[in-house]
Amino acid sequence: MAMPQNSTGENGFCFTQTLDFSHPSPPPSKASQTFDATSGREPCSTPLSNCMASSGVPSPSDSCAKPLCSTTPGEEETQFNEGIKYVSAEGEELACGWGGFTPGCLQLFNTSKGVLFFLCVASFLQGMTVNGFINTVITSIERRFDLHSYQSGLIASSYDIAACVCLTFVSYFGGNGHKPRWLGWGVLVMGLGSLLFALPHFTTGRYEARSVAEVGICGGNQSLPCSQAASSLSSYRFVFMLGQFLHGMGATPLYTLGVTYLDENVKTNYSPVYIAVFYTAAILGPAAGYLVGGMFLNIYTEIGREIDITPENTLWVGAWWIGFLGAGAASLLISIPILGYPQRLPGSQRYIVMRVSEAHQLKDGSHKKASDPDFGKTVKDLPRSVLLLLKNPTFIFLCLAGATEATLIAGMSTFGPKFLESQFSLSASEAATFFGYLVVPAGGGGTFLGGFLVNKFKLRCSGIIKLCLLCTVSSLLAAFIFFIHCPNMPMAGVTQMYEGSALPGGHLNLTAACNAECGCLQETYNPVCGSDDIMYYSPCHAGCRKVSENLRNGKKVYHECSCIEKTFLPGLGDAEAGKCTSSCAKRPLLLFFMFVVILFTFLSSIPALTATLRCVSDRQRSFALGIQWIVVRTLGGIPGPITFGSMIDKSCLLWQDQCGEQGSCYVYQNSAMSRYTLIAGLVYKVLGTTFFIVACLLYKPPPPDLAPGSSDASENGNSDLQEHKPSLPAEEDI
Numbered sequence: 001m002a003m004p005q006n007s008t009g010e011n012g013f014c015f016t017q018t019l020d021f022s023h024p025s026p027p028p029s030k031a032s033q034t035f036d037a038t039s040g041r042e043p044c045s046t047p048l049s050n051c052m053a054s055s056g057v058p059s060p061s062d063s064c065a066k067p068l069c070s071t072t073p074g075e076e077e078t079q080f081n082e083g084i085k086y087v088s089a090e091g092e093e094l095a096c097g098w099g100g101f102t103p104g105c106l107q108l109f110n111t112s113k114g115v116l117f118f119l120c121v122a123s124f125l126q127g128m129t130v131n132g133f134i135n136t137v138i139t140s141i142e143r144r145f146d147l148h149s150y151q152s153g154l155i156a157s158s159y160d161i162a163a164c165v166c167l168t169f170v171s172y173f174g175g176n177g178h179k180p181r182w183l184g185w186g187v188l189v190m191g192l193g194s195l196l197f198a199l200p201h202f203t204t205g206r207y208e209a210r211s212v213a214e215v216g217i218c219g220g221n222q223s224l225p226c227s228q229a230a231s232s233l234s235s236y237r238f239v240f241m242l243g244q245f246l247h248g249m250g251a252t253p254l255y256t257l258g259v260t261y262l263d264e265n266v267k268t269n270y271s272p273v274y275i276a277v278f279y280t281a282a283i284l285g286p287a288a289g290y291l292v293g294g295m296f297l298n299i300y301t302e303i304g305r306e307i308d309i310t311p312e313n314t315l316w317v318g319a320w321w322i323g324f325l326g327a328g329a330a331s332l333l334i335s336i337p338i339l340g341y342p343q344r345l346p347g348s349q350r351y352i353v354m355r356v357s358e359a360h361q362l363k364d365g366s367h368k369k370a371s372d373p374d375f376g377k378t379v380k381d382l383p384r385s386v387l388l389l390l391k392n393p394t395f396i397f398l399c400l401a402g403a404t405e406a407t408l409i410a411g412m413s414t415f416g417p418k419f420l421e422s423q424f425s426l427s428a429s430e431a432a433t434f435f436g437y438l439v440v441p442a443g444g445g446g447t448f449l450g451g452f453l454v455n456k457f458k459l460r461c462s463g464i465i466k467l468c469l470l471c472t473v474s475s476l477l478a479a480f481i482f483f484i485h486c487p488n489m490p491m492a493g494v495t496q497m498y499e500g501s502a503l504p505g506g507h508l509n510l511t512a513a514c515n516a517e518c519g520c521l522q523e524t525y526n527p528v529c530g531s532d533d534i535m536y537y538s539p540c541h542a543g544c545r546k547v548s549e550n551l552r553n554g555k556k557v558y559h560e561c562s563c564i565e566k567t568f569l570p571g572l573g574d575a576e577a578g579k580c581t582s583s584c585a586k587r588p589l590l591l592f593f594m595f596v597v598i599l600f601t602f603l604s605s606i607p608a609l610t611a612t613l614r615c616v617s618d619r620q621r622s623f624a625l626g627i628q629w630i631v632v633r634t635l636g637g638i639p640g641p642i643t644f645g646s647m648i649d650k651s652c653l654l655w656q657d658q659c660g661e662q663g664s665c666y667v668y669q670n671s672a673m674s675r676y677t678l679i680a681g682l683v684y685k686v687l688g689t690t691f692f693i694v695a696c697l698l699y700k701p702p703p704p705d706l707a708p709g710s711s712d713a714s715e716n717g718n719s720d721l722q723e724h725k726p727s728l729p730a731e732e733d734i
Helices: 104-109 112-145 149-175 179-203 233-251 257-264 271-296 322-339 349-354 366-371 379-390 393-423 428-456 461-483 587-603 605-614 618-637 639-650 670-698
Strands: 077-081 084-087 528-530 546-549 556-565 572-577 652-658 661-668
Touching: 104 112, 112 149, 112 179, 112 233, 112 257, 112 271, 112 322, 112 393, 112 428, 149 179, 149 233, 149 257, 149 393, 149 618, 149 639, 179 233, 179 257, 179 322, 257 271, 257 605, 257 618, 271 322, 271 428, 271 605, 379 393, 379 618, 393 428, 393 461, 393 587, 393 605, 393 618, 393 639, 393 661, 393 670, 428 461, 428 587, 428 605, 461 587, 461 605, 461 670, 528 556, 587 605, 605 618, 618 639, 639 652, 639 661, 639 670, 661 670
Parallel strands: none
Antiparallel strands: 077 084, 528 572, 546 556, 556 572, 652 661
8 A cells, every 4th residue: 555755854754654544444435535734725636645756756746745634525633543643734824923914034933943942031031030030039038128038938939829820720721722822921921020029129218238337346336226127128028929929820831831832843752852952941040040140149239329348248138139120021022922923833733643642541441531632622621631630640640759859949949049058158149159050050951861861762651750760769869968067157156155165056145255345236247257267246246346448358357356366466356247268178079969969850850741741641731731730839839948948947046136026047057957958858859759669650551552663763753653553455445
């Protein structure tokens, strides 16, 4: 039986083997109707014919734009075999543009690579804003608006709360609707959220950092009215939560409909690479957010105003709001081209034909309901669609495994910079930059490498789950590095007594004989590093009476400090503004294994996503991703930052005191912080490993007669069509 061969390269595909179908052929008179599935042309009345001469050289007069033929005149969809569908694109507008405005120059971008570019920009902006800028400026926002860590954790979780509220609606109706329009409006809403997040900077009064020269030294003016220290700025957390809520609403289509839109418009074996590139951009976004946000934090929040403190001072608040203005404007711009894409890209129809189902097989056969072309188009199918997913154990346990990973990712991405800041005695901007250097190669590289490995080894669904299991076990072993920690820098009155003896944990004793006459206030926190390598709460608490400026680095230098003795010479010592530099010998080891944990955690992300797409029916993929994100965010993304924030608060040694009211935390106990991080890491990694094992054991692939051919998919994707092909009687050959 002669079958069509198309040699037109990108816009065609070839059948290298005969395609027979298991049910009887239609009468010959009805077998001559053909249609163009890639261009939406009217049905033709010519029988199937070869588009190539016997020599394999295409004839100039050949018409290779008719790759598919239906067996019934005017029939829009005919299912010949499970996993092979012929769908007409008749009457569908495939041009790129807005309404009737579809200029020819725009059609250059009307390709899978074009839509990948714009979706990558959108995911980059989302990652840079939500997982980069916000996590970078958490410390500054806490300081500027008098927030606790659990309150800032609630701000971070508002993003996931919004996503959970919107996911069912967006993934179900958007999955069967015009995906680019849902995506474009989502990116626009996300941009509005960024602009709203920056609004409190412009609606509050100027940030007044207390002058070191006035209230910082012994004998200086220490009076500080409580009305100045205490404020209602913490109420602005609700504005931040609303901004995050809009971020969550806008990003909901991006990681559900965006993924399935890419998957539908590329070859099956290229899909993991496209999705990996998309998610790599989403990972590089936070890395850029950490780096760029760290640079912005070196600029004083009140731009153009001179201030006598440096970024190393804990009273410093950087320009946290600049990044949100830029990201918001960029999101509004990038939404315009995304809104112009068609519901389906030109030429994508052939990929639907070549796709072979790897969906988990339910014992009662109910999974076949999702193959109905009318399934999922109305609200009445929503309960049935949910039930089908709940009856799929592989899908359920992949969701639970994703939730455990999301808890750690959300918690560490929010408080990772704070962890480094405490362990290595860094400023907020230095810690954010450090964390960015970790996330760029580890997170971005791991995400892309995961998709590459799936494509390289042509892994099927069960093999993909085993790869996820291997990555989770590897990151579990690397997490034991949190057994070690860097010791706290000695701080007089906080970690040790002024005379050098140990101070019981949780007890402060900031007053000593050397500073008893200075009248120091606990509200004035301005740490200095003495020449004896001991930190002091403030120049006043160190007994310093004079101040000058170091011309080399611009830092304040305090002299005649009665609590500091010179190391080699008799007399009073000096102190320099800022924290003492940590000389922790364990820093390289700790950073290396943190890199390994991040690498293997993100290495499993794209394989896990690919396994989710393959273990469900094609028509349920968008909705399945939506349900998965609900589970992941409800059990992971939302409680993650709140849980980590509460644990970090428990490891606090020194709280801000605002006339008797507890503010943000100044100093953390490094050993307790590492211990809590280790416990959380082990618990969630063990749970993730267990869930991947169960998902692998319960996965039931299609039977051999319906599964893909034993040979791996070729570069052209031909073997995706090599399914069960029982021979038909010779007289029924077309």
